[in-house]
Amino acid sequence: MNESVSVPAYPAIACYGLTKAYPGAFALNGIDLELPRGQIIGLLGPNGSGKTTLVKILAGLLQPTSGHVLIDGLEPGADTKSFVSYLPERTYFQPSMRVCECVKMFEDFYEDFDTGRALGMLETLGVPYRAKIKTLSKGTREKVQLVLVMSRHAKLYLLDEPIGGVDPASRDFILHTIIANRDPGSAVLLSTHLIQDVEDILDGFVFLGNGQVITAGDVHETRARHGKTLDELFREVFRCF
Amino acid sequence: MFLKLFKYDFRASARFGVPILIAVAAAALIGAVNTGITVSNVGKESTFEAVTNAPFGELLIFLGMGGLMLVSAALAVAAAVMTVLLLVQYYRSTAADEAYLTFTLPVTPAQILWSKLLNTLVWSAFCGIALFLAGAAILGTGITAAGIAEDFINTFGKMFAFLHSTIHQSGLTVLLVCILGAVSVISSYLMMFMAITFGSVIARKHKALAAVAMIFLINFIMSGITSVMQIILLGDFTLKLAFDEGAANVNLFLISCTILHAAFAAVYFLVTRYMLERKLNLD
Numbered sequence: 259m260n261e262s263v264s265v266p267a268y269p270a271i272a273c274y275g276l277t278k279a280y281p282g283a284f285a286l287n288g289i290d291l292e293l294p295r296g297q298i299i300g301l302l303g304p305n306g307s308g309k310t311t312l313v314k315i316l317a318g319l320l321q322p323t324s325g326h327v328l329i330d331g332l333e334p335g336a337d338t339k340s341f342v343s344y345l346p347e348r349t350y351f352q353p354s355m356r357v358c359e360c361v362k363m364f365e366d367f368y369e370d371f372d373t374g375r376a377l378g379m380l381e382t383l384g385v386p387y388r389a390k391i392k393t394l395s396k397g398t399r400e401k402v403q404l405v406l407v408m409s410r411h412a413k414l415y416l417l418d419e420p421i422g423g424v425d426p427a428s429r430d431f432i433l434h435t436i437i438a439n440r441d442p443g444s445a446v447l448l449s450t451h452l453i454q455d456v457e458d459i460l461d462g463f464v465f466l467g468n469g470q471v472i473t474a475g476d477v478h479e480t481r482a483r484h485g486k487t488l489d490e491l492f493r494e495v496f497r498c499f
Numbered sequence: 500m501f502l503k504l505f506k507y508d509f510r511a512s513a514r515f516g517v518p519i520l521i522a523v524a525a526a527a528l529i530g531a532v533n534t535g536i537t538v539s540n541v542g543k544e545s546t547f548e549a550v551t552n553a554p555f556g557e558l559l560i561f562l563g564m565g566g567l568m569l570v571s572a573a574l575a576v577a578a579a580v581m582t583v584l585l586l587v588q589y590y591r592s593t594a595a596d597e598a599y600l601t602f603t604l605p606v607t608p609a610q611i612l613w614s615k616l617l618n619t620l621v622w623s624a625f626c627g628i629a630l631f632l633a634g635a636a637i638l639g640t641g642i643t644a645a646g647i648a649e650d651f652i653n654t655f656g657k658m659f660a661f662l663h664s665t666i667h668q669s670g671l672t673v674l675l676v677c678i679l680g681a682v683s684v685i686s687s688y689l690m691m692f693m694a695i696t697f698g699s700v701i702a703r704k705h706k707a708l709a710a711v712a713m714i715f716l717i718n719f720i721m722s723g724i725t726s727v728m729q730i731i732l733l734g735d736f737t738l739k740l741a742f743d744e745g746a747a748n749v750n751l752f753l754i755s756c757t758i759l760h761a762a763f764a765a766v767y768f769l770v771t772r773y774m775l776e777r778k779l780n781l782d
């Protein structure tokens with residue numbers, strides 16, 4: 259009896275010659291990258307290195323000037339949005355919406371949304387289910403958004419600066435939420451410049467500077483090879499940037 | 500997915516649409532009471548002198564007319580506020596922070612645009628109907644208070660009969676006028692959507708300001724172009740109307756105008772969709 263085992267044919271993310279140009283400047287300049295499934299990958303770079311631009315292109319919010327980007331073998335569009343879970347830097351819910359309406363909205367639009375998981379996390383956080391978004395503190399709003407994004411059984415999670423501007427306790431909550439809720443087999447691309455806080459949860463990393471990939475690889479291998487933490491390596495590499 | 504999008508757009512609009520409709524109903528009630536009191540006290544006098552000589556006649560007229568003007572102004576403001584808020588909602592969900600959610604939902608930009616358009620049309624229709632009913636309530640109260648309801652019903656009956664015969668005789672023309680009106684409204688909203696999107700795409704800062712500026716600028720330009728084209732069409736048809744069979748040419752003129760507005764609407768839609776798909780400018 260032949261048993262066929264389905265092996266995913268495509269990497270989670272593939273970029274070939276990806277360029278995004280604005281008048282007088284390149285936000286991304288010829289990025290070539292293939293990121294595997296099943297890993298948490300840090301997209302690391304100083305401010306203005308092109309991290310957010312790359313994440314927005316992957317999320318389908320921006321179009322590249324040239325080059326190609328494939329997510330699970332597909333160009334970003336309505337199809338990829340059904341399996342890509344994106345957390346932007348901004349809080350995007352209408353302030354007049356209630357938390358329960360936000361949950362219902364995700365349930366309505368995303369087939370991979372796990373309502374039970376979301377409700378469990380909201381309860382743990384003590385977020386009032388019927389509270390309006392505008393009555394919540396900025397930190398709680400961001401947590402609600404993170405909870406909803408991580409409650410999807412997505413193939414790819416794009417998290418843009420999820421720990422930027424939050425207190426250390428909240429950082430722990432956010433990182434724990436990411437690790438505990440991502441599906442095995444799914445890829446997580448986590449953009450940040452706070453290397454020290456995320457280093458321990460990363461499997462892979464990409465150093466981005468001036469819109470180009472400076473270096474990329476496996477976190478553990480790189481640490482062993484250089485005898486340095488990723489944070490130390492980051493400081494060394496980006497000293498001149 | 501389209502119906503889900505529309506459901507959320509409709510609910511978002513209901514947050515300001517329902518209070519506006521309630522305000523219209525309240526204004527209609529105040530207007531009707533005001534008109535009823537004024538007309539029942541002074542409306543039955545046959546001359547202006549008799550009105551002013553009646554007890555508190557001048558005061559009643561002043562309050563009655565002033566009240567009616569205020570209510571009319573309030574109704575006009577309600578219509579304007581509804582339109583502005585619908586456009587603000589479009590801006591927020593396609594160019595401000597909410598756009599991060601709008602454009603990461605598993606839907607196409609065309610579906611987003613259709614949903615916004617349908618939602619805007621539905622709420623505009625609600626507002627139009629509410630204003631019509633408010634006007635009818637105020638007028639009806641005045642007529643009843645003046646004791647001329649029977650006369651009015653007779654007159655209205657004649658008007659209706661005339662309208663009915665007109666529709667019967669020129670049904671196609673009336674239908675074409677209605678279609679032209681609907682297409683013009685759709686075209687106008689799509690033009691404003693395009694202007695908002697264009698403003699927010701080209702602006703590096705102050706996107707909202709740029710969007711508002713573009714509404715005025717593009718509206719000004721397109722009004723000029725539309726007027727010139729309609730004058731060309733109308734000029735040609737006016738000559739034909741004078742010498743040829745009227746109705747057929749009126750219909751042809753209406754069809755031409757409808758095609759013109761539909762063509763503009765299609766261009767607005769395609770340009771807006773292109774910008775939403777390829778040129779999003781989210782901070």
